Amino acid sequence: MTTGSHADAIVIGAGIVGAACARELARAGMRVSVLDASFAGGGTTAAGMGHLVAMDDSPVQLSLTAESVRLWRELRPALDAAVEYDACGTIWVAENAEQMEVVAAKAQTYRAQGVACEVLTPARLAALEPHLCHGLSGGLLVTGDAVIYPPRAALALLDDARAHGTTVHERCDVLEILPNGVRTADAVLGAKVVVNAAGALGAALTPELPIIPRKGHLAITDRAPSFCRHQLVELGYLTSAHDMAGESVAFNVQPRTTGQVLIGSSRELAGWEPGVNRRVLRRMLERAVRFMPALARLVVVRTWTGFRPATPDKLPLIGRWDPVAGLWIAAGHEGLGITTSLGTARLLADLVLGREPLIDPVPFTPTRVLANGAMRSRGAVA
Amino acid sequence: MKDGRPGVMRADAAVVGAGPAGIAAATELAEAGRRVVLLDESETPGGQIWRHRAGAIPAAAQPWIRRLRRSGAMLVGGATAVDLREAHGGDRLEVVAERGIVPTLVQADALLLAGGARERFLPFPGWTLPGVIGVGGAQALLKGGLQVSGKRAVIAGSGPLLLPVAASLARAGARVQLVAEQASRASVMRFARGLWRTPGTLVQAARYRAEFRRAPYVMDTWITAARGDGRVQEVTVTDGTTERVIACDLLCAAYGLVPNMRLARLMECETSLAGVVVDDRQRTSHARIWAAGETTGIGGVEKSLVEGRIAAAAMLGRAPDRSLLRRRAAAIAMAALMDRAFALRDELRHLATPETIVCRCEDVRLGALRPEWSTRQAKLYTRLGMGACQGRVCGAALTFLRDWPIDATRVPSSPALLSTLLAEPGKPDGVRR
Amino acid sequence: MTQPMNDEHVTIVVDDRECVVRAGTTVAAALLELDVRAFRRSVSGEARAPLCGMGICYECRVEIDGVAGRRACLVMVEAGQLLRTASRDGA
Numbered sequence: 001m002t003t004g005s006h007a008d009a010i011v012i013g014a015g016i017v018g019a020a021c022a023r024e025l026a027r028a029g030m031r032v033s034v035l036d037a038s039f040a041g042g043g044t045t046a047a048g049m050g051h052l053v054a055m056d057d058s059p060v061q062l063s064l065t066a067e068s069v070r071l072w073r074e075l076r077p078a079l080d081a082a083v084e085y086d087a088c089g090t091i092w093v094a095e096n097a098e099q100m101e102v103v104a105a106k107a108q109t110y111r112a113q114g115v116a117c118e119v120l121t122p123a124r125l126a127a128l129e130p131h132l133c134h135g136l137s138g139g140l141l142v143t144g145d146a147v148i149y150p151p152r153a154a155l156a157l158l159d160d161a162r163a164h165g166t167t168v169h170e171r172c173d174v175l176e177i178l179p180n181g182v183r184t185a186d187a188v189l190g191a192k193v194v195v196n197a198a199g200a201l202g203a204a205l206t207p208e209l210p211i212i213p214r215k216g217h218l219a220i221t222d223r224a225p226s227f228c229r230h231q232l233v234e235l236g237y238l239t240s241a242h243d244m245a246g247e248s249v250a251f252n253v254q255p256r257t258t259g260q261v262l263i264g265s266s267r268e269l270a271g272w273e274p275g276v277n278r279r280v281l282r283r284m285l286e287r288a289v290r291f292m293p294a295l296a297r298l299v300v301v302r303t304w305t306g307f308r309p310a311t312p313d314k315l316p317l318i319g320r321w322d323p324v325a326g327l328w329i330a331a332g333h334e335g336l337g338i339t340t341s342l343g344t345a346r347l348l349a350d351l352v353l354g355r356e357p358l359i360d361p362v363p364f365t366p367t368r369v370l371a372n373g374a375m376r377s378r379g380a381v382a
Numbered sequence: 383m384k385d386g387r388p389g390v391m392r393a394d395a396a397v398v399g400a401g402p403a404g405i406a407a408a409t410e411l412a413e414a415g416r417r418v419v420l421l422d423e424s425e426t427p428g429g430q431i432w433r434h435r436a437g438a439i440p441a442a443a444q445p446w447i448r449r450l451r452r453s454g455a456m457l458v459g460g461a462t463a464v465d466l467r468e469a470h471g472g473d474r475l476e477v478v479a480e481r482g483i484v485p486t487l488v489q490a491d492a493l494l495l496a497g498g499a500r501e502r503f504l505p506f507p508g509w510t511l512p513g514v515i516g517v518g519g520a521q522a523l524l525k526g527g528l529q530v531s532g533k534r535a536v537i538a539g540s541g542p543l544l545l546p547v548a549a550s551l552a553r554a555g556a557r558v559q560l561v562a563e564q565a566s567r568a569s570v571m572r573f574a575r576g577l578w579r580t581p582g583t584l585v586q587a588a589r590y591r592a593e594f595r596r597a598p599y600v601m602d603t604w605i606t607a608a609r610g611d612g613r614v615q616e617v618t619v620t621d622g623t624t625e626r627v628i629a630c631d632l633l634c635a636a637y638g639l640v641p642n643m644r645l646a647r648l649m650e651c652e653t654s655l656a657g658v659v660v661d662d663r664q665r666t667s668h669a670r671i672w673a674a675g676e677t678t679g680i681g682g683v684e685k686s687l688v689e690g691r692i693a694a695a696a697m698l699g700r701a702p703d704r705s706l707l708r709r710r711a712a713a714i715a716m717a718a719l720m721d722r723a724f725a726l727r728d729e730l731r732h733l734a735t736p737e738t739i740v741c742r743c744e745d746v747r748l749g750a751l752r753p754e755w756s757t758r759q760a761k762l763y764t765r766l767g768m769g770a771c772q773g774r775v776c777g778a779a780l781t782f783l784r785d786w787p788i789d790a791t792r793v794p795s796s797p798a799l800l801s802t803l804l805a806e807p808g809k810p811d812g813v814r815r
Numbered sequence: 816m817t818q819p820m821n822d823e824h825v826t827i828v829v830d831d832r833e834c835v836v837r838a839g840t841t842v843a844a845a846l847l848e849l850d851v852r853a854f855r856r857s858v859s860g861e862a863r864a865p866l867c868g869m870g871i872c873y874e875c876r877v878e879i880d881g882v883a884g885r886r887a888c889l890v891m892v893e894a895g896q897l898l899r900t901a902s903r904d905g906a
Contacts, residue, residue: 039755039756039758039759040759041762041763042758042759042762046762082763151762151763152763155763219800221800222770222797222884258765258858263800274790275790275792276792276793278467278793281793281803282803282804282806285800285803285804286804289800289801289804295800296799296800296801296804297483297799297800297801298799298800299770299797299798299799299800299884300794300797300798300799300800300803301768301769301770301772301794301797302768302772302792303792303793303794304792423870423889424870424889425889425891430869435839436839460889460890462870482882482885483882500867500869500871501867501871503866503867503872510857510861510863512852512853512862512863512864513864514866515865515866515867515868516866516867516868518867518868518869519865519866519867519868519869520868521868522867522868522869522888523841523843523844523847523865523868523888526840526841526843526844526868526888527837527839527840527841527844527845527848528843528844528847528848529844529847529848612852612862613852613864642871739857739861742857742863742866742872742874743858743873744858745857745858745859745861769873770873770876770884771871771872771873774871774872775866775867775871775872797873797884
């Protein structure tokens with residue numbers, strides 16, 4: 001059993017959030033060591049859609065996502081082709097007049113946050129996306145949103161961290177977080193700063209964290225270039241993402257640069273059961289076909305599931321974890337981990353280094369879970 | 383099903399794969415009075431070894447195909463099974479198959495998986511050129527009507543299959559340039575000597591050899607590269623010491639067979655690299671699923687027929703004929719001998735260069751795989767194995783070249799129309815088009 | 816190009832050209848006989864043609880009667896079939 005203290009910061013988890021945090025801390029001059037139980041981007045990151053999206057389930061969420069999308073746009077020139085950054089934008093799709101009112105309010109909210117968007121009439125919507133079904137009421141085009149390929153994005157961030165002196169240890173399980181350190185199977189490693197960026201597994205190391213796995217299904221088709229040109233999401237997606245209980249599906253379809261169409265989305269609490277649930281898959285595909293009938297004629301090549309790290313108040317945990325010396329948390333991003341990885345990392349680094357924070361950090365304070373009974377970690381969420 | 387009406391069928395037994403194993407099992411189950419549905423991707427039964435053009439059923443297959451057609455088993459051709467799931471509260475299994483664009487659902491109390499084997503393709507420079515096909519693949523394409531008259535053909539690979547394929551090509555008018563067996567001369571000769579107990583096999587081998595007698599049959603030899611402008615025009619072969627360049631129009635190159643197991647894995651049946659794991663009555667680890675033929679282990683037509691019959695007996699709740707058990711054991715022993723004799727040499731692991739494509743569906747080149755990545759990592763980072771063939775080609779290669787992670791198989795077991803995935807008994811055509 | 820139609824031949828349309836091919840063959844065999852080099856284009860633009868001949872490799876995918884992605888080695892030719900390959904633009 002060796003004892004080491006070669007790093008200023010240890011980041012647990014080399015998913016996209018951990019990779020982004022390592023990069024920010026390394027660029028600020030810290031010696032960073034990243035530890036991952038399997039390999040970079042192999043967990044929730046691998047399962048995600050890679051949608052970079054400004055999301056307004058709450059003003060706080062909008063602030064974090066909008067800032068993050070902006071950071072991704074700034075980073076874009078430095079990203080290699082394998083990251084497949086595609087500035088395709090998002091179209092939020094409205095089914096009826098009531099939803100168009102939501103669209104109008106959303107447009108105002110977005111613009112106030114500096115997120116460029118355009119309200120779409122049914123005709124304009126149909127012109128932009130001819131495969132959408134008839135009878136929709138219009139939508140909202142958010143031009144700054146984009147799509148990336150998450151595993152390569154995580155790898156790119158990590159490579160950048162490596163270029164700034166970071167060491168990465170894959171297939172290295174962290175067994176326990178200690179004051180100013182961690183214990184692995186072979187060693188006790190010390191560092192001033194330890195970041196729990198273990199995502200859906202974060203609560204295994206810091207049990208008070210109310211992070212539970214929220215399972216999602218995805219399906220990807222064979223190549224159908226130009227089938228759709230934007231990420232298409234129904235407004236009902238927000239409701240689906242918002243409700244913590246039960247099982248829900250929402251229309252969420254994405255064009256990949258390969259020409260494949262990625263079809264989502266579903267949410268359910270199913271523990272850690274990774275198998276594809278035929279019933280949920282069917283519901284998800286039926287919903288997708290309802291909005292885009294031509295999807296029925298595409299060939300599905302793969303389906304898979306992933307576990308979003310969900311918190312009861314739908315906000316991630318970013319900041320110091322006071323009960324343990326040196327411990328910081330960057331976890332609990334639910335379905336927005338890819339998007340908010342950059343904003344999270346910047347905010348975390350701001351807090352660690354005592355810089356002016358990117359955005360107001362208070363809503364993300366991890367220890368809010370200790371004060372608020374409703375946020376207490378539980379086996380099941382009501 | 384050309385009129386577009388989808389099918390929902392109810393059977394006592396569904397058999398997936400109409401090669402010798404599936405044919406034997408379906409025939410005996412149907413003759414015993416059971417409702418049997420036999421599915422295959424081809425329009426006509428026969429699988430690979432008994433593949434035939436209309437009116438030209440191979441002699442060995444004729445009695446079985448005659449019996450099959452009289453047995454009452456329902457043949458569903460042109461059907462690709464894409465999903466397998468529990469139905470009716472776990473009482474039944476449901477096979478979801480796709481025929482063109484039309485879904486077919488089969489609900490059965492029991493299922494026999496007889497999906498056979500595929501060839502193992504190993505990447506080498508130029509292997510993606512048009513005109514490079516498999517060895518069994520050449521046989522399949524010939525029976526599908528491929529014209530090779532006057533074409534210069536090189537056949538390369540491993541095992542006894544090289545002989546009948548070279549013979550078929552010669553018979554069809556191809557100018558066979560070379561037949562290259564990668565196994566060592568010592569190994570092949572030892573194997574041939576071991577066949578003294580079954581002189582018929584040696585006679586047959588000699589007959590095949592005579593059909594392409596003008597071409598050399600060499601051992602300790604393998605392909606290192608194919609080249610050409612838009613199609614294969616020449617290949618380089620080596621024996622480890624000397625290289626030769628041979629002009630050709632057709633290169634048939636594949637190295638042995640691997641069992642098809644995706645449907646078994648979809649239902650979480652236990653499998654090993656060698657095949658679907660079955661007990662001595664051909665039952666898998668799933669109580670309602672049996673498996674027979676190449677899918678349980680490469681072993682040739684005799685093993686397939688015998689296992690199909692043993693499975694049928696088991697599915698009927700009967701004890702199998704003891705002679706079948708003996709024949710199966712003998713076939714498996716022979717297969718093990720063959721496996722050892724024609725084991726792939728290590729040089730075949732090092733043919734690919736960094737520019738060589740290792741995943742044809744996603745065009746992933748060997749050089750794109752960082753040495754420090756596990757294969758699972760490489761899959762995720764490069765899409766290796768995530769394309770249309772679902773890792774069937776590159777997975778078999780990489781299992782030999784380095785390793786291949788055994789991940790859960792999920793629906794669809796073959797690429798399927800989204801509408802097919804939405805098909806269900808109450809709504810058999812899935813979605814109105 | 817017209818030839819007498821009899822039991823042994825059928826007329827199909829390949830990339831908008833009428834072709835006469837032997838009946839009882841697979842689409843793959845017929846296209847190879849017509850010297851179609853590129854059944855499909857790979858991700859990086861390579862011309863691809865049948866490899867495995869038995870529906871495993873998905874290299875022989877062509878559009879048959881309006882349906883894309885059909886494995887040519889598994890489908891028999893039929894009179895009046897409309898085929899589209901990656902060779903359609905003289906590739």
